[in-house]
Amino acid sequence: MxxxxxxxxxxxxxxxxxxxxxxxxxxxxxxxxxxxxxxxIKPAGRIICMKCGKPLGDPDKEYCPDCEKTKHYFDRGFGIFRYRSISGSVYRFKYSGRREYADFYAEAAANYLGEAIRSMHADAIIPVPMYRKKQRKRGYNQAEEFARALGKQFDIPVINDMVIRVRDTVPMKLLDASQRRSNLKKAFNISENDVEFKCIILVDDIYTTGSTIDELARGFRRHGVNRIFFVTLAIGQVV
Incomplete structure (x- = not known):
């Protein structure tokens, strides 16, 4: 043993x-x-937006309304579960110390998104960072816990010290789409000398408007990363 x-x-x-x-x-x-x-629990499914991965009600549509009108800096993204079916679990994962949930989330990612994730041929998985003071108070970063489990599942290196959240931002759930974008300006600092990747996967817990992922993706584009994907635990559904 x-x-x-x-x-x-x-x-x-x-x-x-x-x-x-x-x-x-x-x-x-x-x-x-x-x-x-x-x-x-309900997976995001197969009828999804070809950009952000939100479940679509119309099988003839390629993109959700948000992605039809918004310029995103990532190539494509995927959510594992529909938010409403997993919201309680994600809440406990974030705020109640249920770090062991990460193993199940990574297993689900392999079951539902395995082919898509492997086809990315990513050089690294990078979790969305928390503001350090907030992380110390909570004890851990839930995105980092999920990223570690995901990296182990797919044998992809996890880099958790390349990006620093240098500004504490207002909780995104309190803001509309335009306020979210303004809220995140200059919130992240990417270590300029460390970026040598051509393809990365950004990891977070929830995707709604994509403001956080976009801000990070834009930064990595400036540092020469050619292909940027994301994977989240939960994703909102098109109304």
């Missing part, structure tokens, strides 16, 4: 894994989620 397996076994006894949907304990060796809970 490997040392890592022994460590995982001890941790699972001291801190039993909880189901990412109902938050009840999942027995050791029983997987990452209760079988009945797996039926509750």
């Amino acid at each position: 490997q040392i890592e397996d022994i460590k995982e076994g001890v941790i699972s006894i001291l801190y039993p894994r909880r189901c990412p949907v109902c938050d009840e304990i999942v027995g050791q060796g029983k997987g990452l989620i209760h079988p009945e809970c797996r039926k509750i």
Whole structure:
């Protein structure tokens, strides 16, 4: 038995894994989620916007209304789940210390988006950073936890120190689309001498208007990155 397996076994006894949907304990060796809970969550699906990955109601449409009128700096993006079906899980992942959910999210990414992610041939996965003071208060960055699990799942290096959030911004949920873009101006600092990648995957928890991903993508474009994709846990649905 490997040392890592022994460590995982001890941790699972001291801190039993909880189901990412109902938050009840999942027995050791029983997987990452209760079988009945797996039926509750809804993946983004196959009829999605060809730019941002939002689920579309009209199969004849290629782009969602936002992407039809907005210039994005990323090449393409994907969300794993429809936001409404996973919102409670994402909330606990962010604010209640349920870091172990990341393993399930990465497994789901492999199941639903495996072919798409592998076809990107990404050099690195880069999580959206948190403002340091806020991260210290919370104890961790949920995007970074998901990125690590995703990197392990797909064997892609995770770089978490290339981008620094230099300005604390207003919570995005309180702002409209134009305010979100203004809110993020000069919020990130990319280490100029460290960018040697041609293709990257940006990782965050939720995609709504794309303001955060766009601001980072624009910065990486200036640093010579040719292809920029994103993967998020949850994504809003076109109304």
